[in-house]
Amino acid sequence: MERKFGEVVIDLQNISLSFGGVKALTNISFDVRKHEIRAIIGPNGAGKSSMLNVINGVYHPQEGRIVFNGQERREMEPYMAASQGISRTFQNIALFKGMTVLDNIMTGRHMKMNCGLLSHMLHWGRAQKEEIEHRKKVEEVIDFLEIQSIRKTPVGRLPYGLQKRVELARALAAEPELLLLDEPMAGMNVEEKQDMCRFILDVNDQFGTTIVLIEHDMGVVMDISDRVVVLDYGKKIGDGTPDEVKSNPDVIAAYLGTSH
Amino acid sequence: MNTANQTAAANAAPYLSVNNIEVIYDHVILVLKGVSFEVPKGGIVALLGANGAGKSTTLKSISNLLGAERGDVTKGSIEFKGTRVDQMTPNELVKRGVIQVMEGRHCFGHLTIEENLLTGAYTRSISRRELNDSLEKVYHYFPRLKTRRSSQAGYTSGGEQQMCAIGRALMAKPEMILLDEPSMGLAPQIVEEIFEIVKDLNGKEGVSFLLAEQNTMVALRYADFGYILENGRIVMEGEAKELANNEDVKEFYLGLSGEGRKSFREVKHYRRRKRWLS
Amino acid sequence: MLYREAGQFKASYQEDSQIFPIRQDRVGFIALLAFFFLIVPMVASQYWLQAILTPVLIFSLAALGLNILTGYAGQLSLGSAAFMAVGAFATYNFMLRIDGMPFLMAILLGGLSAAAVGILFGLPSLRIKGFYLAVATLAAQFFIVWVLVKFPWFSNYSSSGVITAQEINILGYAFNTPESKYLLTLLVVTVLALAAKNMVRSTTGRKWMAVRDMDVAAEVIGIRLMRTKLQAFAVSSFYCGVAGALYAYTYLGTVEPEGFNLTLSFQILFMIIIGGVGSILGSFLGAAFIVLLPVFLNIVLHSFVGAALPPGFGSNLELMIFGGLIIFFLIVEPHGMARLWQIGKEKLRLWPFPH
Amino acid sequence: QEQYIGLPSYRVGPFGSNGASLFGGWIDYMQMINERDGGVNGVKLTWEECETEYNNARGVECYERQKNRGATGNSAFQPLSTGIAYSVLDRVAQDKIPMVTIGYGRTDAADGRVFPWVFPMITTYWSQASAIINYIGSKEGGNDKLRGKKIALLYHDSAYGKESHAVLQRLAERYGYQLTMIPVASPGNEQQAQWLQIRQLRPDYTILWGWGVMNPTALRTAARTGYPREKIVGVWWSGSEEDTIPAGDAAKGYVAAGFNPAGTGFPVIQAIQEHVYASNRGNMEDRSRVGSVLYNRGVVHGIIYVEAIRTAQEKFGKGKPLTGEQMRWGFENLRIDDARLSALGATGFMPQLNITCADHEGAGVVKFQQWDGAKWNVVSDWVSGDRQLVRGMIEESAAAYAAEKGITPRDCSKEM
Amino acid sequence: MTFFFEVLIGGLLSGVLYALVALGFVLIFKASGVFNFAQGAMVFFAALTFVGFTEVLPGWTGMEPGSGGVFWLSFALALMSMVVLGIATEKVVLRPLVNQPPITLFMATIGLTFFIEGLVQAIWGNTARGLSLGISDEPVMWMLDEFDMMISKFDLIAAGIALVLFVVLALLFQYTRVGRALRAVADDHQAALSVGIPLKHIWAIVWGVAGFVALIAGLIWGARNGVQFALTFTALKALPVLILGGFTSVPGAIIGGLIIGASEKLAEIYLGPFVGGGIESWFPYILAMLFLLVRPEGLFGEKHIDRV
Ligand SMILES: Nc1ncnc2c1ncn2[C@@H]1O[C@H](COP(=O)(O)OP(=O)(O)OP(=O)(O)O)[C@@H](O)[C@H]1O
Ligand SMILES: Nc1ncnc2c1ncn2[C@@H]1O[C@H](COP(=O)(O)OP(=O)(O)OP(=O)(O)O)[C@@H](O)[C@H]1O
Ligand SMILES: [Mg+2]
Numbered sequence A: 001m002e003r004k005f006g007e008v009v010i011d012l013q014n015i016s017l018s019f020g021g022v023k024a025l026t027n028i029s030f031d032v033r034k035h036e037i038r039a040i041i042g043p044n045g046a047g048k049s050s051m052l053n054v055i056n057g058v059y060h061p062q063e064g065r066i067v068f069n070g071q072e073r074r075e076m077e078p079y080m081a082a083s084q085g086i087s088r089t090f091q092n093i094a095l096f097k098g099m100t101v102l103d104n105i106m107t108g109r110h111m112k113m114n115c116g117l118l119s120h121m122l123h124w125g126r127a128q129k130e131e132i133e134h135r136k137k138v139e140e141v142i143d144f145l146e147i148q149s150i151r152k153t154p155v156g157r158l159p160y161g162l163q164k165r166v167e168l169a170r171a172l173a174a175e176p177e178l179l180l181l182d183e184p185m186a187g188m189n190v191e192e193k194q195d196m197c198r199f200i201l202d203v204n205d206q207f208g209t210t211i212v213l214i215e216h217d218m219g220v221v222m223d224i225s226d227r228v229v230v231l232d233y234g235k236k237i238g239d240g241t242p243d244e245v246k247s248n249p250d251v252i253a254a255y256l257g258t259s260h
Numbered sequence B: 001m002n003t004a005n006q007t008a009a010a011n012a013a014p015y016l017s018v019n020n021i022e023v024i025y026d027h028v029i030l031v032l033k034g035v036s037f038e039v040p041k042g043g044i045v046a047l048l049g050a051n052g053a054g055k056s057t058t059l060k061s062i063s064n065l066l067g068a069e070r071g072d073v074t075k076g077s078i079e080f081k082g083t084r085v086d087q088m089t090p091n092e093l094v095k096r097g098v099i100q101v102m103e104g105r106h107c108f109g110h111l112t113i114e115e116n117l118l119t120g121a122y123t124r125s126i127s128r129r130e131l132n133d134s135l136e137k138v139y140h141y142f143p144r145l146k147t148r149r150s151s152q153a154g155y156t157s158g159g160e161q162q163m164c165a166i167g168r169a170l171m172a173k174p175e176m177i178l179l180d181e182p183s184m185g186l187a188p189q190i191v192e193e194i195f196e197i198v199k200d201l202n203g204k205e206g207v208s209f210l211l212a213e214q215n216t217m218v219a220l221r222y223a224d225f226g227y228i229l230e231n232g233r234i235v236m237e238g239e240a241k242e243l244a245n246n247e248d249v250k251e252f253y254l255g256l257s258g259e260g261r262k263s264f265r266e267v268k269h270y271r272r273r274k275r276w277l278s
Numbered sequence C: 001m002l003y004r005e006a007g008q009f010k011a012s013y014q015e016d017s018q019i020f021p022i023r024q025d026r027v028g029f030i031a032l033l034a035f036f037f038l039i040v041p042m043v044a045s046q047y048w049l050q051a052i053l054t055p056v057l058i059f060s061l062a063a064l065g066l067n068i069l070t071g072y073a074g075q076l077s078l079g080s081a082a083f084m085a086v087g088a089f090a091t092y093n094f095m096l097r098i099d100g101m102p103f104l105m106a107i108l109l110g111g112l113s114a115a116a117v118g119i120l121f122g123l124p125s126l127r128i129k130g131f132y133l134a135v136a137t138l139a140a141q142f143f144i145v146w147v148l149v150k151f152p153w154f155s156n157y158s159s160s161g162v163i164t165a166q167e168i169n170i171l172g173y174a175f176n177t178p179e180s181k182y183l184l185t186l187l188v189v190t191v192l193a194l195a196a197k198n199m200v201r202s203t204t205g206r207k208w209m210a211v212r213d214m215d216v217a218a219e220v221i222g223i224r225l226m227r228t229k230l231q232a233f234a235v236s237s238f239y240c241g242v243a244g245a246l247y248a249y250t251y252l253g254t255v256e257p258e259g260f261n262l263t264l265s266f267q268i269l270f271m272i273i274i275g276g277v278g279s280i281l282g283s284f285l286g287a288a289f290i291v292l293l294p295v296f297l298n299i300v301l302h303s304f305v306g307a308a309l310p311p312g313f314g315s316n317l318e319l320m321i322f323g324g325l326i327i328f329f330l331i332v333e334p335h336g337m338a339r340l341w342q343i344g345k346e347k348l349r350l351w352p353f354p355h
Numbered sequence D: 001q002e003q004y005i006g007l008p009s010y011r012v013g014p015f016g017s018n019g020a021s022l023f024g025g026w027i028d029y030m031q032m033i034n035e036r037d038g039g040v041n042g043v044k045l046t047w048e049e050c051e052t053e054y055n056n057a058r059g060v061e062c063y064e065r066q067k068n069r070g071a072t073g074n075s076a077f078q079p080l081s082t083g084i085a086y087s088v089l090d091r092v093a094q095d096k097i098p099m100v101t102i103g104y105g106r107t108d109a110a111d112g113r114v115f116p117w118v119f120p121m122i123t124t125y126w127s128q129a130s131a132i133i134n135y136i137g138s139k140e141g142g143n144d145k146l147r148g149k150k151i152a153l154l155y156h157d158s159a160y161g162k163e164s165h166a167v168l169q170r171l172a173e174r175y176g177y178q179l180t181m182i183p184v185a186s187p188g189n190e191q192q193a194q195w196l197q198i199r200q201l202r203p204d205y206t207i208l209w210g211w212g213v214m215n216p217t218a219l220r221t222a223a224r225t226g227y228p229r230e231k232i233v234g235v236w237w238s239g240s241e242e243d244t245i246p247a248g249d250a251a252k253g254y255v256a257a258g259f260n261p262a263g264t265g266f267p268v269i270q271a272i273q274e275h276v277y278a279s280n281r282g283n284m285e286d287r288s289r290v291g292s293v294l295y296n297r298g299v300v301h302g303i304i305y306v307e308a309i310r311t312a313q314e315k316f317g318k319g320k321p322l323t324g325e326q327m328r329w330g331f332e333n334l335r336i337d338d339a340r341l342s343a344l345g346a347t348g349f350m351p352q353l354n355i356t357c358a359d360h361e362g363a364g365v366v367k368f369q370q371w372d373g374a375k376w377n378v379v380s381d382w383v384s385g386d387r388q389l390v391r392g393m394i395e396e397s398a399a400a401y402a403a404e405k406g407i408t409p410r411d412c413s414k415e416m
Numbered sequence E: 001m002t003f004f005f006e007v008l009i010g011g012l013l014s015g016v017l018y019a020l021v022a023l024g025f026v027l028i029f030k031a032s033g034v035f036n037f038a039q040g041a042m043v044f045f046a047a048l049t050f051v052g053f054t055e056v057l058p059g060w061t062g063m064e065p066g067s068g069g070v071f072w073l074s075f076a077l078a079l080m081s082m083v084v085l086g087i088a089t090e091k092v093v094l095r096p097l098v099n100q101p102p103i104t105l106f107m108a109t110i111g112l113t114f115f116i117e118g119l120v121q122a123i124w125g126n127t128a129r130g131l132s133l134g135i136s137d138e139p140v141m142w143m144l145d146e147f148d149m150m151i152s153k154f155d156l157i158a159a160g161i162a163l164v165l166f167v168v169l170a171l172l173f174q175y176t177r178v179g180r181a182l183r184a185v186a187d188d189h190q191a192a193l194s195v196g197i198p199l200k201h202i203w204a205i206v207w208g209v210a211g212f213v214a215l216i217a218g219l220i221w222g223a224r225n226g227v228q229f230a231l232t233f234t235a236l237k238a239l240p241v242l243i244l245g246g247f248t249s250v251p252g253a254i255i256g257g258l259i260i261g262a263s264e265k266l267a268e269i270y271l272g273p274f275v276g277g278g279i280e281s282w283f284p285y286i287l288a289m290l291f292l293l294v295r296p297e298g299l300f301g302e303k304h305i306d307r308v
């Protein structure tokens, strides 16, 4: 199947990041094009999560340039990244534990809401109207991810897989342009992975969202991603279509092993 | 399969047996509704099932870690080597050789990797030398940990933490390990390695395993026996090989259909209902 | 079987997001309000109005303030009493120094002054977390009281540092009976409690909770930590400030800075923890518990078994039982009385089936 | 017939040990009156304690709880805490219950015209401050010798500690001593900095205006920095066994003011021993503290109450319990002269008292005692302050209060 | 200049004594993540129990009041009481609250505070008492002669005792199996359980050790200020020390103590007069707070790890 990709959305050039003595990323460059699903793979501790953290401003790389939508930036706080349309999910679930599923997702949408404190205190009128309007949007996301039945459940009580799904919902509620997914399918069984893939593909298709995906399940990566970056010990050792990467000897040695 | 193991398993009295337990969280949320199964000595038993089926809860009720989450075993009994263990503290259980590797790593964030591993040997009163030997063995299994031995665990990557958690349990020199989702977040190579380690420990040292695993494919490849848990009930059980060939298991847990592996891209929105969810 | 929501369908999101989505709760709440507004002032004795209900309401408000900060926004604070003091002294000075200042306006301004001070002392929260922050807020506790003692201007140069609240007069009606003071307090507290409920079920509240539950994730989804935390400090201090003003005007009548001491701050903290961290209802339950329990113990120990106990022992026993009960409650339900209430309701919903 | 007396006491918390002695003495005296005399003209005294923990809100609750108890309601309120006293100041007038604050509370309430319901009896802080200066003057051989002397005031940094500032400053202007005021932050369990300052300053006298743990700490730290204890003059809340015993040897030589001396030699204390402790009815857990300064102060409270009841009964009918209003009259017309004191077995135990409509203070004198390492010894006769100066200041302050609250002072010539 | 040094040294010595109280907090926080509000009450409990025994023992045993025998026997009995208190606390309060949020545990220790305060006064009464350790409180003479500085002998000795305690505990934490287990427990109760660390023993040990530290602190502070309820306020002096040094660090407590002790005295003397004095109540807190702005986890505290 041929897929059409647009221009470069984000371009990472010569990124290096280290923590004290640990070099998490060394001189890494790659780009992500509009509407594509870009996977990052690599052994544990290779620096994949760190890469996502660099993209949305949680980590500030010591060296390198990031060009997002044509604008170059070096340092940027995470909330700015969010306001420019970058959303993400986390490797270790980072939901707001004390809140219900619905509230979590509504929080994800807060940037689109602009009532102030006082109208919130009053509630009736503007704040209520806004709340209901956005509730509708959020319900769309809920329908989309098929989590209607757990709307009012506190997220802490949910099983792991559903929590991951709620996290995705929260990210989607912001209607992001670029979606960063850190191991969204870890800890899921095949059935759930299939669901998750379906959602990711649908998001990508229906909303045209660009996706950067970290995943260890090679089945998934090879099936749904358009291009793959391979990291190892903070260095880039491969980049290309799934098929190219699959046959790259460096990648086989460092990551895939012989059984694949 | 290891035939010696199997016969031994068949002859021995049940090693770990869980009889009809019921678990309630917070006094109101009923999660396990009468679960019973056995793990024979030297066996590897896999506990499979969807998210929220109650796998972790089962493991935690065996290792008695439920109390810390305000959960309670309200019915049934758990026996290990013929003695009831459901009222024992986790410490006593570890001393008797049962240890759990918790889901979600739970490393001690402020301790270094090596200190994390050393805490695993807390229950063993052993000399410094033996301790070092044990450490070396773990480092031998997970070379990656050795390179990060003096980093604070909180700052290591997800996979490194997973290895740390497993390594920490090995330090206790257990007879029986309750492994909760060992493969989560690990690179495929490491997953294989970890299961090789499981097989190795099982074969060479006779350690028994109870695995809760989502990666059914791998789990069934290494396990002798499997139970499938859904909604707090055991819905299916059988030899691992049989299960792997069961049509339903194939479809729902292995992602295989009649024509072999389906691409994740091709999956449909609507699927056949599971038969046991009538 | 009575407490069921079966048959109550929500046809719109508006209905679904009501404060009390279940009809029985709604009816109950209205009945409760009617009881406290209409019946209580008629039947309650002066003792109940002045010494129990009014302080419980005021402490509830202060607890609500702290709960906004600690329970919802996750910033542990031990300085609530100081913000109450700011509210009380600011209100006093607005009343004193501006001719014809309407009382409610003065209270509002008093609350706002407390909010301003709250923002100031909230600044460290941007970097400091958890118990470190708690101890740092002690700085506010001691510093504010010190300032109020040290600069006599605040107490209008009264030689003792004590301020005497002016008469409360709203639209020509003097609030000088226990009933009227109680009603005024109840009104202010009800309005502010509803406002608080509205806040916490809106984006404002969700942002607070997000920061509380996981600040890194909150920042990543675009929440400005600084603004959100300071906002929580401001709102919380506002509530505490208003509570302080009521404490001076409708409860004690005369207050001194030292009255707003660390003990009071701690008491307010007890209230939210016993009542339920992150719960509006909990603030009220906790305040009632912490105010009533010692009184109850005191009456029981001194009036009924007092003669049998050696002097002093009764008071010590009171302390021990109070401490013991706090521990007992936490063990029974670490999330406070509000959660106990909730679990009770859940059980009631299932009743008569066990699960 | 019973006369109900509500006692908002505190036996726990930071000042619990003070409360235990004081309320103990008070209760023992009332017990003694019941045992020995069968009450006051046949009216038995009954009392009920209510634990306040020295906390204002709980004090108010106690006040409200007790105000309608007994046959006639609570007939007088006495919380032994300035904070609580302030908190019920408005209420007592409304409820027509007199409030007695002996040795604490609002000083300007001594002006009975503005504060008809408040009785800060015996002496006020301002009288005390002035009396202390007079005492120091007498040690130096006359107040004119004070010129050029250095006096330090080490005070509890609170409203209480600052009560004396105005008086001491005015007197400094008059007598020409140099006054340095050094605050100690509450609770005062560390005073290194303050005493180093004092050591540098080398004042001739240091007035210790403390409360609770601040007192023993001051004495200990003084010892440590070598400041002679004989030169420290404490106020009555700094001059009890609770302050000196914890300080150990460091307290030896320390002088403090008081409106009652310590000691068990007084007939009134003997009577308590005989009628109460002999039959094991005493209220003190630690019997060795019977006769301590605070215990005796409690007895003084008892005497004043009983005498006021007696006085009021003369007017309103013997053998009947009194209402708050009647009690107020009793307090306002209380006269305890030497003859009465000796009849009470309290000669030298407390000063003569003469309360009038305008003057709710009634005595304005203190005695000084010195701690010898084991007990307090009286070292002066009753010392009066500058009555005129103090009264002037009281009236000034009361008038300001009256203006702020819109109170028209009573005209005392019309009373009776 | 002499005066300055006098103030400085006096401040440093006081600081060590603050740190001694802070140490009790550190121990328990480090070992269980519990901010033990009851530490002040434990100091009071220990001191009063000790004094109580010195008062009753001569009557019971016929020993000479004030003799060494009475002292050591009282010390032993007080220590035993602290250990019993620690074990009881573990059993009744902490065990049922395993894995609960820190604020809940904090609150439980507040409940414990009331309980302890009531209990100890119910047993021994609430009279204020003196306590003599037989160490004179006079200035050290040669310092006075040589430098005209007054440094209290008592403070010097007390600081010495405290320092020894610090060194021992710091070593214990860093290098022993139990020390490691303590730190593990503080990180994650449940995981600690899962590897077989017996929480109840660990907590009983820690609370016992904290009780011992409280006893030492109680004796020293009791000798300084008398044994009375106000001993519980020593905790207020310890809190700024604690945050400045870091909740989890034994060396942090001592260094924090030195900084707070010295700077609060200097501030009171050199800064106080400009603002009316009495700034000791808040100065340490403001100082600690400013300090935290630079290092949010205190001088030596463990960094808060948040990773995504
Ligand atoms: N904040 C940090 N401080 C110190 N070291 C860090 C930090 N974040 C990451 N590292 C280190 O950087 C390296 C890369 O970590 P990262 O989390 O990016 O790995 P990863 O590729 O996501 O691995 P995994 O698949 O196991 O999640 C690791 O060795 C980790 O220990
Ligand atoms: N502490 C808790 N309080 C309340 N409910 C809980 C708690 N822990 C688990 N549950 C509930 O118990 C059920 C079983 O959870 P459990 O964690 O055992 O599932 P699991 O099979 O391990 O799932 P996963 O594969 O996602 O790990 C879930 O529905 C979950 O919501
Ligand atoms: Mg990662």
Ligand SMILES: [Mg+2]
Binding pocket: A160, B055, B056, B057, B103, B180, B212
């Ligand atoms: Mg699980």
